[in-house]
Amino acid sequence: MKNSIIIIFIFSFLVVISCQAEPDKETAAVDFEVVTIAEGLDNPWGMTWLPDGRMLVTEIKGEILIIENDKYSGKKLKGVPEVYANNQGGLLDIQLHPDYENNGWIYFSFSKPGDGGGSTAIMRAKLEGENLVDKELIYESFPKTKSGVHFGSRIDFKDGYIFFTIGERGEMDNAQSVGNPYGKVHRLHENGDVPEDNPFVQIPDAEQSIWSYGHRNPQGMQFHPETGELWAHEHGPKGGDELNIVKKAKNYGWPEISYGIDYDGSIITDETEKEGMVQPVHYWDPSIAPCGMTFVTSDRYPDWKNNILLGSLKFQYLDRVVLDEDGNYVKEEKLLEGIGRVRHVAESPDGFIYVAVEGSGKIVKLMPKK
DSSP states (O other): OHHHHHHHHHHHHHHHHHHHHSOOHHHHHTOEEEEEEEOSOSOEEEEEEOTTSOEEEEETTTEEEEEETTEEEEEEOBOOOOOOOSTTOSEEEEEEOTTHHHHOOEEEEEEEEETTEEEEEEEEEEEETTEEEEEEEEEEOSSOBOOOSOOOOOEEEETTEEEEEEOOTTOGGGGGOTTSSTTEEEEEETTSOOOTTSTTTTSTTOOTTEEEEOOSOEEEEEEOTTTOOEEEEEOOSBSOEEEEEEOTTOBOOTTTSOSOBOTTSOOSOSOSOOTTBOOOSEEESSOOOEEEEEEOOOTTSGGGTTOEEEEETTTTEEEEEEEOTTSOEEEEEEESTTSOEEEEEEEOTTSOEEEEEETTTEEEEEEEOO
């Protein structure tokens, strides 16, 4: 009997030692160094890279910065259009056309001033030295409003089309009406023309660029690198931030359904589901205030492949969202906790992850440790 107890004890001890010695694979997978490449910027919002390796960064106040060899020397592009700099409004996202090396188009979203206030617009331009030239305004939303909130706005491309987001500008009812551009994901030809197969082109008085509706304020959007599906996240009210797969003509429910309440504690809606309205893949309660988004495709972070990285403005971390093969939410991991309000995250052409942080105005690079 005594020998049996001793054997059991030794076996249990070896099991414990074995478990402690086995490193957690996911912990090992996030072993990286955080390298600051710029700081003191004024609310960096969007990031993209030119073929020569230079990085373009938008500042919300209306400037496009040039970062070379992971260093910012103060260089800026000239010829940036005037922006409606009001609270969340300003110079927003920036992306290169997928065939940039042949056509030279750079696209950016911004809040454009005009009679009655400002609204989200999309412009494309080319580079001549460090000057923006051949500027073309391909989209402008109306009516203008003096609201300083919920401009959106992220940009992505697929199959000759540009997709972009616009928030409901703080007016909830905008999101459920296809008669205005607010609270929507939009789709246009790359030159701004309306595709004939957009879902609402045959409806009188409908905004013809609409692809989906019922959104509150989507500030992250990208196509899945393998499935080709369009993913986006959006700010909920107090609770109820959402992660969605965005599909043609679908209604995402705001404000008819929501997992959140209003900021003052009042009830916006008692319903979280309704027929004909899409349920999110995942929602956050409490709200994390998501912003920016990228799918990880790089071999530099092999265990993160096809994970989503997005920023939390409210809780000041980078969030890694793990999906299964069917696109279902599995779990998430907090990275860079306490770094500040993460405004954007992007993967460079050479496969490194960069994170833009407002407040401190930092841009950091995640360097995997060998």
